[in-house]
Amino acid sequence: MNITLQPSGFKLDVRPGERILEAAHRLGYECPHGCRDSACHVCAALLVEGRVRQNGVEMNQGEIFTCLAEPLEDCLVHWDGVLASSVLPVRELTCQLIECQAVGGDVYRVRLLAPEGEMPLYHAGQYLLLQRETGEFSAFSLASAPHQGRELELHVFARDGSSKGLPGYLDREGTARIRLPFGDAHLAELPDGPLVLLAAGTGMAQMHSLIEHCRARGFTPPIHLYWGVRRAEDFYEISHWADWQKLPGLSLHKIVSDGWEGRGGLLYQAIREDFTDLKGLHIYASGSPTMVYATLDALVEAGMDAHQMRADVFAYAPRS
Template identity: 70%
Template sequence: MRVTLQPSGAVLETQPGERILEAAQRLGHECPQSCRNGNCHVCSALLVEGRVRQEGVEHDHGEIYTCIAEPLEDCVLLWDGVLALGELPVRTFACQLSECTPVGGDVWRVRLRAPAGRPPRYHAGQYLMIERENGEKSAFSLASAPHAGRDLEMHVLVREASAQNLIEQLQRNGMARVELPFGDTHLAELPDGPLVLIAAGTGMAQMHSLIEHCRAQGFKHPVHLYWGVRRPEDFYQIEHWEQWQTLPNLFLHKVVSDLCGWEGRCGMLHEAVCEDIADLAGVHVYASGSPAMIYATLDALVAAGMDAHQMRADVFAYAPRP
């Protein structure tokens, strides 16, 4: 039977005798339910169309309990709280500060530890929102990967008063209230092909998460990292950099845009990518930086033969181009 869920739009193909909640969970959906904790009615939904059998009684409208309701024909349900495949629920954590250390380039590495017994769930490449004392929230990419469990890492560029105030707040309070996860530029599923990771400045945090996740998952395809800054001294310490250099399928490139004459590469990030990768048709590109940098990179790579759909960046969601 086909069960259509509103407002998510998800469609469940149920098996004979299968209950609706069972089908949703089998297909990978996050659903509101708390049967094991003794909280009944959490999984309730409104039957809009179709018929179901529930404890031997047929229903063709009204409230049903998806944990015991078996569809008898195609149905439409109004079931709030069901998440799309790969989507995770946003949760709030009061975390302890475990590290707040300058790592060069005016960047601080901040590590938070979530409470025991309820580890945060996120996909590699997503970001969190951290609450300031005035109630405002600021977004930071997660540099940690999901296998880190309770430990969350961020890279904070401290050149403006707002960032300095946040560091002082963390040091003063020894804790922070965060919400996560956010963002659709992630690796919920590893691609079947090479990865090209393009990071400007502290956009490296997002790429750090992606690389660590690939390493933990045993990703076999090539991974090309292009990390760009304005000046050589803007590069900051990456804890796993030396380990990364030993990986046979990980290729690391540092690029400086404003100052030539140093020992490494100079120019724009997209120029370095195009110099190294002649055929962009089969790569999966993840990019992090300012809107201007992201769209300039997109245009340059499309001109070099990449399909625009091959590139993912959070900028496309929060600063869409007309």
């Protein structure tokens, strides 16, 4: 059956027995939903033409819930908020603070809950802007993945500078004003080959999002994570680390630039040691502009095509 959506004009080819929301997700559309079998009303739409079956009842007009509605013939449905996978609107939300916990290395794990009925839309690997006490907004990578719904996670480095007082401010307020999503170093679509993820410090947040998204989507090619810090005590607690260690397709590497008993050196040195052939790798990097560009240059010198590497630095700190 063909479902035509208004006002977007998108057309869904729905398989027999498939619900409208299921078809939209299979075809890569971003849709408003809360996944509570219509109890949340987030996925509500208006049936304009055609027939659907919902909870055993046939309907030919009126409000339907796309998580339950199974088309019986071609339909015309008015469903606001449906977007193509590559296009997400920037929204501003006031979120409830769930947790602001020190996890080591002067890093705080900040967990936020978006308002009910205002599902945050973003791709794995994107970042948000968080309002500080001064009223200014600063960028923080999302450590959560889209399948986590209303819950968002950030890793905030609060050793010095403007972020030092941020955890205390969030604790006092109990809420956080955010804008999202931003960034093009994301996984709107899963790649067809191995992933190499390079994280410096709290750049780990972005990689956390990518790994959790891949886990949720059943990604099967190998994933190689390289997490680098200056000193060993700068590593912080990752709640899923123990689970990741059990995954056969995921290789974890911790690297310290200033000597320790484990692996030392720089991230790009580790990549060059581990991969004699860089072709076919999809490389994501998160860190300072200096780190990202040094890594890019070193890997290009080793035979990587520059287009294989993605990083938000390329957009917000372009070099001539």
